[in-house]
Amino acid sequence: xxxxxxxxxxxxxxxxxxxxxxxxxxxxxxxxxxxxxxxxxxxxxxxxxxxxxxxxxxxxxxxxxxxxxxxxxxxxxxxxxxxxxxxxxxxxxxxxxxxxxxxxxxxxxxxxxxxxxxxxxxxxxxxxxxxxxxxxxxxxxxxxxxxxxxxxxxxxxxxxxxxxxxxxxxxxxxxxxxxxxxxxxxxxxxxxxxxxxxxxxxxxxxxxxxxxxxxxxxxxxxxxxxxxxxxxxxxxxxxxxxxxxxxxxxxxxxxxxxxxxxxxxxxxxxxxxxxxxxxxxxxxxxxxxxxxxxxxxxxxxxxxxxxxxxxxxxxxxxxxxxxxxxxxxxxxxxxxxxxxxxxxxxxxxxxxxxxxxxxxxxxxxxxxxxxxxxxxxxxxxxxxxxxxxxxxxxxxxxxxxxxxxxxxxxxxxxxxxxxxxxxxxxxxxxxxxxxxxxxxxxxxxxxxxxxxxxxxxxxxxxxxxxxxxxxxxxxxxxxxxxxxxxxxxxxxxxxxxxxxxxxxxxxxxxxxxxxxxxxxxxxxxxxxxxxxxxxxxxxxxxxxxxxxxxxxxxxxx
Amino acid sequence: xxxxxxxxxxxxxxxxxxxxxxxxxxxxxxxxxxxxxxxxxxxxxxxxxxxxxxxxxxxxxxxxxxxxxxxxxxxxxxxxxxxxxxxxxxxxxxxxxxxxxxxxxxxxxxxxxxxxxxxxxxxxxxxxxxxxxxx
Numbered sequence: 240x241x242x243x244x245x246x247x248x249x250x251x252x253x254x255x256x257x258x259x260x261x262x263x264x265x266x267x268x269x270x271x272x273x274x275x276x277x278x279x280x281x282x283x284x285x286x287x288x289x290x291x292x293x294x295x296x297x298x299x300x301x302x303x304x305x306x307x308x309x310x311x312x313x314x315x316x317x318x319x320x321x322x323x324x325x326x327x328x329x330x331x332x333x334x335x336x337x338x339x340x341x342x343x344x345x346x347x348x349x350x351x352x353x354x355x356x357x358x359x360x361x362x363x364x365x366x367x368x369x370x371x372x373x374x375x376x377x378x379x380x381x382x383x384x385x386x387x388x389x390x391x392x393x394x395x396x397x398x399x400x401x402x403x404x405x406x407x408x409x410x411x412x413x414x415x416x417x418x419x420x421x422x423x424x425x426x427x428x429x430x431x432x433x434x435x436x437x438x439x440x441x442x443x444x445x446x447x448x449x450x451x452x453x454x455x456x457x458x459x460x461x462x463x464x465x466x467x468x469x470x471x472x473x474x475x476x477x478x479x480x481x482x483x484x485x486x487x488x489x490x491x492x493x494x495x496x497x498x499x500x501x502x503x504x505x506x507x508x509x510x511x512x513x514x515x516x517x518x519x520x521x522x523x524x525x526x527x528x529x530x531x532x533x534x535x536x537x538x539x540x541x542x543x544x545x546x547x548x549x550x551x552x553x554x555x556x557x558x559x560x561x562x563x564x565x566x567x568x569x570x571x572x573x574x575x576x577x578x579x580x581x582x583x584x585x586x587x588x589x590x591x592x593x594x595x596x597x598x599x600x601x602x603x604x605x606x607x608x609x610x611x612x613x614x615x616x617x618x619x620x621x622x623x624x625x626x627x628x629x630x631x632x633x634x635x636x637x638x639x640x641x642x643x644x645x646x647x648x649x650x651x652x653x654x655x656x657x658x659x660x661x662x663x664x665x666x667x668x669x670x671x672x673x674x675x676x677x678x679x680x681x682x683x684x685x686x687x688x689x690x691x692x693x694x695x696x697x698x699x700x701x702x703x704x705x706x707x708x709x710x711x712x713x714x715x716x717x718x719x720x721x722x723x724x725x726x727x728x729x730x731x732x733x734x735x736x737x738x739x740x741x742x743x744x745x746x747x748x749x750x751x752x753x754x755x756x757x758x759x760x761x762x763x764x765x766x767x768x769x770x771x772x773x774x775x776x777x778x779x780x781x782x783x784x785x786x787x788x789x790x791x792x793x794x795x796x
Numbered sequence: 797x798x799x800x801x802x803x804x805x806x807x808x809x810x811x812x813x814x815x816x817x818x819x820x821x822x823x824x825x826x827x828x829x830x831x832x833x834x835x836x837x838x839x840x841x842x843x844x845x846x847x848x849x850x851x852x853x854x855x856x857x858x859x860x861x862x863x864x865x866x867x868x869x870x871x872x873x874x875x876x877x878x879x880x881x882x883x884x885x886x887x888x889x890x891x892x893x894x895x896x897x898x899x900x901x902x903x904x905x906x907x908x909x910x911x912x913x914x915x916x917x918x919x920x921x922x923x924x925x926x927x928x929x930x931x
Contacts, residue, residue, distance in 0.1 A: 357813065376865065796824050
C-alpha cells in the first residue's frame with residue numbers, strides 16, 4: 240500500500256511522536272497497564288502505515304462483491320438493499336407467537352425468525368415428561384404441523400423469508416415448512432429461509448444435542464442434498480459462531496471454530512458425492528456481535544476473507560457465490576446485564592453498529608429485558624427501532640465498508656485472520672472438527688476463556704457498567720411471564736391431533752423413517768410424508784434415538 | 797468421617813437447558829477454592845440429580861438453570877431429597893431467576909440463589925459459611 244520512501248518518512252515521524260509520548264508518560268502515565276479487547280487481545284496506542292505495510296490492496300482488501308470479499312459480498316451492499324431486520328421471536332404457544340410475528344412485520348421487520356421452546360429444540364413433545372416446567376418458556380411450543388399452521392396464519396410464505404433456530408430436529412421443521420407452503424399453494428422451489436441445522440456447534444457450545452456427531456452429520460447432509468435439488472432458495476445450514484461466543488469464547492475462537500465447522504460440513508457433503516458449487520452457495524453463517532467494537536468489525540471482515548480462500552483454494556469451488564460468506568448477526572446476549580437493564584439498549588445499539596460496519600446481511604437486536612425473560616412487546620419494539628434508526632438516520636449505510644483502509648482496522652483484520660488460521664491448522668492436524676470435538680478440544684478452549692474472563696470481571700480488571708462499576712440499585716422492570724393456560728391449551732391440542740389423525744398412516748411413516756435411518760437413503764422425503772400426517776416431532780426423534788443412540792456431554796470444565 | 801473432610805458439592809444442570817457457561821465456571825471456581833466438585837453434565841432430570849447426590853454423598857447441590865423451569869425443578873429436587881431421607885443436603889442455585897420467584901423458592905427450601913453479577917468469591921464464601929461436611 241505504501242512506497243519504501245513513504246514508510247521511511249512515517250518511521251522518522253513516528254520516532255518524534257514516541258519521544259514526545261515518553262516524556263508525557265513519565266509525568267502522566269496511561270490509564271491502564273494494558274489495553275485489551277474484551278477477548279484479551281492487546282491493542283496498541285496508535286496504528287500507522289507501518290502496521291499494514293504488508294497489505295496488498297487487490298489481494299487483501301479489494302472490492303465489494305469480488306473475491307476475497309473483505310469489503311462485503313454484494314457490489315452495492317446497503318445502498319442496494321438494507322440488511323434484513325430479523326427479530327428472533329417465540330413465546331408461549333403458536334397463537335402468541337403468530338401475534339408477535341404480525342406485530343413485528345407491521346412495525347417494519349423484514350424477515351421472520353422462530354425461537355422454539357426447549358422441548359421442540361431437543362426433540363420432545365409438550366406432553367413428554369422431559370418437557371415438565373419448560374413448555375412455552377424459552378420460545379414457542381411446536382409439536383406438529385398443526386402448530387406450524389397456527390404459527391403462520393395470515394403470513395404468505397412466498398412473501399417472507401423465515402429463519403428457524405433449530406438443530407437436532409431441523410429436518411423435521413423444514414419438512415413442516417415445506418408442507419405448510421404447499422397447503423398455501425406455494426411451491427418448495429419458491430420458499431426462502433434458513434434452518435440453523437448446525438450440530439457441531441451444539442456439541443461445542445449450545446448443547447441442544449440429541450444424536451452422536453456422526454449420525455447428526457448424516458442427517459444434515461441429507462437436508463443439504465435434498466434442498467440442493469428441491470428447495471433451491473433455502474439456506475440449508477447456518478454455521479454458527481454466536482453460541483460459541485456466548486459460551487465464553489474469544490472473538491478469534493468464535494471465528495476459527497465456526498469456519499472449522501464449516502469446513503467439516505463441506506467435507507461431509509462432498510464425501511456424499513455432491514458438487515461443491517451446487518451446495519456451497521446455500522451455506523450461511525451466524526456470528527455474535529459482542530461489545531468490543533473494532534474487534535467485531537475486524538472479525539467479520541476476516542471471516543469473509545478466510546472463507547473465500549477456504550472455498551476457492553481448499554475446496555476448488557469455481558462459482559463466486561460459493562466463495563461468499565453471507566451471515567446473520569445477533570447482538571451479544573452475554574454482554575447484557577440484569578443490573579440497570581435500560582443500559583442494555585445502549586449496548587445493543589453499539590453492537591448493532593459494529594455488525595453493520597462489518598457488513599452483516601441480516602441482524603437481530605436483543606431487547607433490554609432479555610437477561611430476565613423473553614422480551615415484552617414494548618422492549619422488542621425498542622430493539623427493532625434501534626436497527627431502523629441505524630439504517631435510516633445515522634448515515635452509516637450510505638457507503639460500503641467505511642472502515643477499510645484504517646490502519647487499525649486493517650491491521651486487526653489481519654491479526655484475527657492469522658490467529659484463526661492457527662486454530663484451523665491445529666484442528667486439521669487433529670483430523671478435523673469431529674475428531675477435535677471428540678477430544679473435547681474446542682469445549683476446553685472455550686471453558687478456559689470463559690473462566691479467565693469471569694476472573695477478570697471479579698478482579699475488576701475488566702469493567703461492566705452496573706455490575707462491577709457504577710453500581711446502583713435499580714427498580715424492577717416488568718417482564719414477560721408464561722401463563723399456565725397456554726400449556727394446557729398446547730397439551731389439549733396435541734391430544735386432539737393424535738386422536739383425529741390417521742394413526743395407521745403415522746405408524747407406516749415412522750416405519751419408513753426407521754428403515755431409511757438404518758439402511759441409508761435420503762431421509763427428507765420420508766420426513767415430509769410423516770409430518771403431513773401430523774406425526775409429532777418426538778415420534779420421529781424417538782425413532783432416531785433408538786436407531787442412532789443418544790449423545791451425552793462429557794461435561795468438561 | 798474425619799473433621800478435615802473437604803466440602804463435597806454436586807453442580808447440576810437440570811432440565812433441557814443447555815446454558816452451561818455459569819455451571820462450569822462455578823464448578824471450576826469451587827474446585828480452585830478447595831471443594832470437591834462433581835459436575836453432572838447436562839440435561840439431568842430431578843430424579844437423576846437426587847440419585848447422583850446421594851450416591852456421591854455430597855454436602856450440597858448447586859442447580860444452575862437459565863430456561864425458566866426453576867419453579868418446577870427446584871421444589872421437585874427438594875421434594876425428592878425429602879422422600880429419600882436426604883434433606884440434610886443443602887440445595888442452592890443460580891441462573892436467570894426473577895426477583896419475585898426468589899422468595900417462593902426460598903420458602904420451598906432453597907438455601908440461596910445467586911443471580912447475575914455474583915462473583916465466584918461470593919459464592920465460595922457462602923458455601924464455606926453455610927455448608928458443612930455432613931457427618
